[in-house]
Amino acid sequence: MSLEKQPLVSFETLSGMVEGCAFHRWMGITLREHGHGRVILDLPWRDEFAGDPSDDHMHGGLLATLIDLAADYAIATVHGIGVPTIDLHVDYHRIALPGPLWVEGSVVRVGRTLGTAEAKVYNKDGALIASGRGLFLTAIKPDVPPRSGP
């Protein structure tokens, strides 16, 4: 038996949370893996993601979306539910050319009222595209006791 802490939500529950969101379904985001305090999600390319007519790199608002959601679901793995974003900070490191991306979210700290998590977006070559962090309202509690892991 592993001594590693288990996530408070199962893969199926968290995956359902990701895909239960209309904007995530439109984007095509899927959960790849999760642990206690961390998640990895995948994003395929769609032509509507392009942010610039001169070249086709991804709009920065979509990279901000990836930072937001990955940070939020990282918190969900230790808090039991997704929580409202209070604020978001995103650093753009490289342009994201057309192609799949993935994002890793990890918890910095979850308190009773507030939680902070960070996230990094990579392209398929492993280059860091964007990174950032979000602040979340963890004062909103799960209605029912969250699952204690699979």
Place this chain on the structure above:
Amino acid sequence: MSLEKQPLVSFETLSGMVEGCAFHRWMGITLREHGHGRVILDLPWRDEFAGDPSDDHMHGGLLATLIDLAADYAIATVHGIGVPTIDLHVDYHRIALPGPLWVEGSVVRVGRTLGTAEAKVYNKDGALIASGRGLFLTAIKPDVPPRSGP
């Protein structure tokens, strides 16, 4: 003749920049008005914007997109072209229920290398939904001298 400074891009040019972006066309963003250092843009609602299955409020990533683009186009009015976003900070004040939003962007400072602009997102009742600021790379210059106004 007005002594007020004129924007360096015409309404038609700036409007073409807004709608030349595939993600903006998908969102349905349109330019409402612009001046020297400021812009206002409108966003209608689409069902794909919903960020939460339990209620239908707008995904925070789309609000971040509005902050990013309004701040960027505010800079374009004094710099002549849109510029890459370096980083972005967004504060979420209220949830955005289904319905139209508008965003106002305004320049804080534009230097030779870097520019800062801020933006505020409002709903149709005038309630402040989100606000924030972005940092932009103004070291990238227009290829041709920008228009000196209409």
Place this chain on the structure above:
Amino acid sequence: MSLEKQPLVSFETLSGMVEGCAFHRWMGITLREHGHGRVILDLPWRDEFAGDPSDDHMHGGLLATLIDLAADYAIATVHGIGVPTIDLHVDYHRIALPGPLWVEGSVVRVGRTLGTAEAKVYNKDGALIASGRGLFLTAIKPDVPPRSGP
């Protein structure tokens, strides 16, 4: 009688809050004026402020301090007391050479749980040195009803 909203704290009370803080006394910060949702404070130069041995400009941490405290006291004028900072974002626009600075803070939004305010630091020539915003915990309430103005 003015229809303008009055600050919830008097000049004397707010000035006492500013100078009741040991670090503010060391810095030499003083309140210049205040209104409902806004404050202006002054900072003289001290040699210990220098951040760089090669030239003598002010350390960025002290500019962050000015953004933090001016945003916080702007909130105090509508909330009745100073409140804990949750997070802080600072943009550095120009170096601050030795000499007096002043900072203006203004409220963006104050809600029941959270409040956002922004601030701008200027030198004596009126050049914008730094700007930014802070998020504050307004869930902490005054113990006694705040004064309803002078």
Place this chain on the structure above:
Amino acid sequence: MSLEKQPLVSFETLSGMVEGCAFHRWMGITLREHGHGRVILDLPWRDEFAGDPSDDHMHGGLLATLIDLAADYAIATVHGIGVPTIDLHVDYHRIALPGPLWVEGSVVRVGRTLGTAEAKVYNKDGALIASGRGLFLTAIKPDVPPRSGP
């Protein structure tokens, strides 16, 4: 011989940079250790650090200072010199009661023009007090080729 990358500045050089700054000397900051892309620094307590008359916890501006300087010196270890801060984001997790603190800075990405680094401040019990990230102007290059390690 270690395959690990060596920092571009020696401990003595970096320590001299830290203590060459008047504000750092006043604060009492000292370098504890450094590697390629990371630094740890120590801060003792002084009574002038107190931010609040009601209790004596450290002013948030000083915590922002620690985030700024640790992120900056983390970049210095791979860039060869300290660089100007462009912007700074700080999350406050817990109040810092009187007592020593330490801060760890680590590089997120250093590019030709811009660099991002993050930092975390801990108290002597190892509790996370504050965390954040800064953006730095790495377009400013060392005058002479930096040392290739000790």
